[in-house]
Amino acid sequence: MFFEGSEKKAEILVDANKINLLTDIDNAFWSKLVECCHAQILSSIENQHCKAFLLSESSLFVWQDRFLILTCGETHLVNSVEYFLANQGSDLVEHVIYQRKNEYFAQAQPSCFGDDIKVLTKFVEGKAYRFGELDGHHTYIFHQDNHFKAVETDKTYELLAYQISATASEHLTQPNLSSADIRDFLCIEALLPDFIIDDYVFEPYGYSLNAIRGHEYLTIHVTPQADSSYISFESNMNLVKLAPKILAVLQPASFDLLSFNEQDFAEQAIAHIPEQYVSNALVNSTLSNDYIVHFANFIQPKQAYKTPVELDISGENHAL
Amino acid sequence: MFFEGSEKKAEILVDANKINLLTDIDNAFWSKLVECCHAQILSSIENQHCKAFLLSESSLFVWQDRFLILTCGETHLVNSVEYFLANQGSDLVEHVIYQRKNEYFAQAQPSCFGDDIKVLTKFVEGKAYRFGELDGHHTYIFHQDNHFKAVETDKTYELLAYQISATASEHLTQPNLSSADIRDFLCIEALLPDFIIDDYVFEPYGYSLNAIRGHEYLTIHVTPQADSSYISFESNMNLVKLAPKILAVLQPASFDLLSFNEQDFAEQAIAHIPEQYVSNALVNSTLSNDYIVHFANFIQPKQAYKTPVELDISGENHAL
Numbered sequence: 001m002f003f004e005g006s007e008k009k010a011e012i013l014v015d016a017n018k019i020n021l022l023t024d025i026d027n028a029f030w031s032k033l034v035e036c037c038h039a040q041i042l043s044s045i046e047n048q049h050c051k052a053f054l055l056s057e058s059s060l061f062v063w064q065d066r067f068l069i070l071t072c073g074e075t076h077l078v079n080s081v082e083y084f085l086a087n088q089g090s091d092l093v094e095h096v097i098y099q100r101k102n103e104y105f106a107q108a109q110p111s112c113f114g115d116d117i118k119v120l121t122k123f124v125e126g127k128a129y130r131f132g133e134l135d136g137h138h139t140y141i142f143h144q145d146n147h148f149k150a151v152e153t154d155k156t157y158e159l160l161a162y163q164i165s166a167t168a169s170e171h172l173t174q175p176n177l178s179s180a181d182i183r184d185f186l187c188i189e190a191l192l193p194d195f196i197i198d199d200y201v202f203e204p205y206g207y208s209l210n211a212i213r214g215h216e217y218l219t220i221h222v223t224p225q226a227d228s229s230y231i232s233f234e235s236n237m238n239l240v241k242l243a244p245k246i247l248a249v250l251q252p253a254s255f256d257l258l259s260f261n262e263q264d265f266a267e268q269a270i271a272h273i274p275e276q277y278v279s280n281a282l283v284n285s286t287l288s289n290d291y292i293v294h295f296a297n298f299i300q301p302k303q304a305y306k307t308p309v310e311l312d313i314s315g316e317n318h319a320l
Numbered sequence: 321m322f323f324e325g326s327e328k329k330a331e332i333l334v335d336a337n338k339i340n341l342l343t344d345i346d347n348a349f350w351s352k353l354v355e356c357c358h359a360q361i362l363s364s365i366e367n368q369h370c371k372a373f374l375l376s377e378s379s380l381f382v383w384q385d386r387f388l389i390l391t392c393g394e395t396h397l398v399n400s401v402e403y404f405l406a407n408q409g410s411d412l413v414e415h416v417i418y419q420r421k422n423e424y425f426a427q428a429q430p431s432c433f434g435d436d437i438k439v440l441t442k443f444v445e446g447k448a449y450r451f452g453e454l455d456g457h458h459t460y461i462f463h464q465d466n467h468f469k470a471v472e473t474d475k476t477y478e479l480l481a482y483q484i485s486a487t488a489s490e491h492l493t494q495p496n497l498s499s500a501d502i503r504d505f506l507c508i509e510a511l512l513p514d515f516i517i518d519d520y521v522f523e524p525y526g527y528s529l530n531a532i533r534g535h536e537y538l539t540i541h542v543t544p545q546a547d548s549s550y551i552s553f554e555s556n557m558n559l560v561k562l563a564p565k566i567l568a569v570l571q572p573a574s575f576d577l578l579s580f581n582e583q584d585f586a587e588q589a590i591a592h593i594p595e596q597y598v599s600n601a602l603v604n605s606t607l608s609n610d611y612i613v614h615f616a617n618f619i620q621p622k623q624a625y626k627t628p629v630e631l632d633i634s635g636e637n638h639a640l
Contacts, residue, residue: 002454104454106426117633129628134322134424134548135457135482135574136619142633162455228454254455266625278598278621285628295628299456299619301598305586308449308605308615313437313462 003206004108005223005230006101007058007070008077008116012084013094013148016065022051025062029087034060037080039071045198045210050217052210054198059210059219065094070234072221074108078116085123095148095289096124100140101160101256102132104228113140127288131295132281137162137256139295141287149290156260157239159246161231163253164224172224173205182207182222187249191242192218227309240268247274254280254299265294276300323526324428325543325550326421327378327390328397328436332404333468336385338412342371345382349407354380357400359391365518365530370537372530374518379530379539385414390554392541394428398436405443415468415609416444420460421480421576422452424548433460451603451615457482457576458601459615469610476580477559479566481551483573484544492544493525502527502542507569511562512538547629560588567594574600574619585614596620 014021030053031041040056053060058070067084071077081098098120100113117128124144132138137160164172171185179199183189188197188209195211195218202208207222218235231250233239239246240257247255255277259265265284277298284294334341350373351361360376373380378390387404391397401418418440420433437448444464452458457480484492491505499519503509508517508529515531515538522528527542538555551570553559559566560577567575575597579585585604597618604614 105432107429107432109427112425112427114633121633126633128631128633130547130631131628133483133573135550137455140631141628163453227450230455253453280600280619280622282622282625283628284625293628294625299600302600302602305602305604305614308451308461308603308613311448311450311460313434313441313446313448 002105002228003073003223003225004103004105005072005221005228005232006103007072007221007232008075008101009068009070009099009234010077010081011066011068011097012081013066013096014088014092015094018092019088020064021062021067022064025088030060030062033080033083034069036083037071037075037077039075042200043198045196045212047196047212047214049215050212052198052212052217052219054200054208054210058208058221061210061217061219070219070221072223074110076110078111078119082119082123090123093124093144095146096120096126096142096144097289097291098142102138102140113142117142129285129287131258131283131285131293132297136281137254137297138281139256139258141293143287143289143291145288150261152261152263154261154291155236155238157233157235157237157262158256158258159233159239159243160256160258161233161246161250161252162229162255164229164231165251166226168250169224169226169229172207172222173226175204177201177205179207183209185249186220187245191245238262238268240265240272243272244274253302254297257294257296257298259294260291262294263292265292265296269296273298322425322548323393323543323545324423324425325392325541325548325552326423327392327541327552328395328421329388329390329419329554330397330401331386331388331417332401333386333414333416334408334412335414339408340384341382341387342384345408350380350382353400353403354389356403357391357395357397359395362520363518365516365532367516367532367534369535370532372518372532372537372539374520374528374530378528378541381530381537381539390539390541392543394430396430398431398439402439402443410443413444413464415466416440416446416462416464417609417611418462422458422460433462437462447608449605449607451578451605451613452601452617456601457574457617459576459578461607461613463607463609463611465608470581472581472583474581474611475556475558477553477555477557477582478576478578479553479559479563480576480578481553481566481570481572482549482575484549484551485571486546488570489544489546489549492527492542493546495524497521497525499527503529505569506540507565511565558582558588560585560592563592564594573622574617577614577616577618579614580611582614583612585612585616589616593618
């Protein structure tokens with residue numbers, strides 16, 4: 001069974017003088033916003049800085065002056081962004097960033113990136129980029145083009161792991177796994193000491209985790225099935241430095257690293273990426289909003305031939 | 321401007337005791353068959369063994385006992401196969417093979433591989449495979465599962481080049497290029513001595529070539545534009561051995577090799593693929609029709625960071 005793990009992601013920054021997203025907007029609004037993209041809120045955690053909602057398809061984080069929503073599968077995320085802009089008004093919005101990783105069953109998506117841009121540009125003017133080659137891993141980024149300038153300390157990291165090892169895939173697709181089993185396997189305790197954690201095990205498999213500690217957050221989404229495995233990490237903690245620990249557990253044949261405002265990305269990648277990986281994409285740019293963006297894809301060169309995947313053609317199958 | 325170069329391909333083998341495709345079927349039928357997938361015949365060449373039609377989207381080759389059709393862009397190739405099976409009858413068909421390279425704007429395609437399988441299995445039973453990982457280059461192969469067994473000498477090779485060098489892309493997108501210019505650049509004279517050649521230069525760019533000599537054939541299709549460049553070669557000549565010459569001209573950052581019935585594929589790849597490339601996919605299998613299939617993707621590891629592609633979001637743009 002194929003599941004499109006690749007996320008769509010939106011980050012909306014608002015003018016803190018005009019609105020406080022934590023106190024001025026109630027959970028019913030966020031619930032409605034999430035429903036607009038055909039997802040549901042499953043649970044939430046919060047501390048004094050942040051509310052983190054675990055969704056049926058990924059996550060929503062709300063801070064005083066911004067929110068971040070990631071959704072996967074066949075969700076229609078741009079509709080949630082449109083709902084916010086239409087209902088709260090784009091005059092209190094400082095900045096909009098909208099991002100889409102290339103999908104592997106694009107024909108099953110309710111929209112493509114170009115369609116999404118048409119919706120966003122009804123509200124805000126912007127620029128759009130493709131980081132990475134068309135025939136390789138790539139991510140599309142749209143950002144509003146206005147007065148907004150990112151501060152240097154506003155950093156974001158993504159680590160996207162593909163083709164995890166057979167050991168990892170088999171472990172994570174066992175029946176009746178508990179969230180404690182999965183946390184153990186992913187070494188969550190070591191990775192996230194003293195974090196408030198909210199996680200969910202999906203049926204027949206799949207796992208999501210939100211974690212917050214002070215201003216820090218991390219979210220993990222696991223699509224473990226062999227032949228289409230994908231595990232994503234997004235955080236404001238430095239995932240380039242944490243990569244060796246994560247890669248040791250998952251042993252992916254391929255992974256992407258993406259960062260906003262990590263000035264030392266190139267040096268850190270050289271220092272921290274294990275030697276068996278080579279770069280299949282290295283892209284960077286300083287956008288007009290002052291975000292320094294790096295995107296890199298790494299692969300393990302193949303040494304041995306493997307057999308093809310035989311496809312089940314007996315019925316409806318999105319894996320074709 | 322983006323063009324989906326990735327080809328769909330069908331090969332239909334018929335019972336030579338029941339029909340001779342060269343003498344029993346007229347050009348009007350082939351013209352109608354080609355129109356079924358929304359392509360047109362532009363021109364043709366022939367020798368005693370083969371008729372080769374150059375199409376508005378790729379090529380059609382007809383031999384006495386088989387035909388091969390490749391189409392790119394947004395063509396609906398399975399409709400042409402359906403037309404043949406419905407109008408000539410599947411009782412004279414010995415074997416059907418249908419193949420699709422993963423596309424890069426799948427959402428713009430009139431069907432996906434799964435849809436195509438549903439059409440084909442109305443006429444013939446079969447099996448389907450994915451050669452290559454979902455998140456990398458891969459090709460889908462469907463084949464009829466019947467008494468047919470391929471003979472060892474029935475060999476096919478494909479070389480698919482992506483991200484050709486800036487030099488090659490700039491040369492091949494010059495205005496007013498003649499077919500002679502392009503033949504020179506691709507070293508066609510050296511590659512194809514004494515072949516009958518039919519070629520076509522598209523506007524504003526793009527190039528197709530069919531070549532036949534006795535039982536040999538080769539077809540080349542060129543989508544030269546930077547950021548989505550793609551050049552495909554298909555032949556019954558050994559393209560693994562010819563790869564060094566082709567790669568020297570195009571210098572692609574990535575390429576695929578695919579072969580049917582090349583038993584020494586692995587050894588030949590080691591011998592002939594230049595050292596700067598590493599394998600990102602190596603897949604092989606002997607199918608139940610006795611075809612030995614190899615699929616490999618090679619990439620040049622990146623050393624330097626490049627800038628992202630800024631997208632034109634002002635109008636309708638399939639490149640999003």
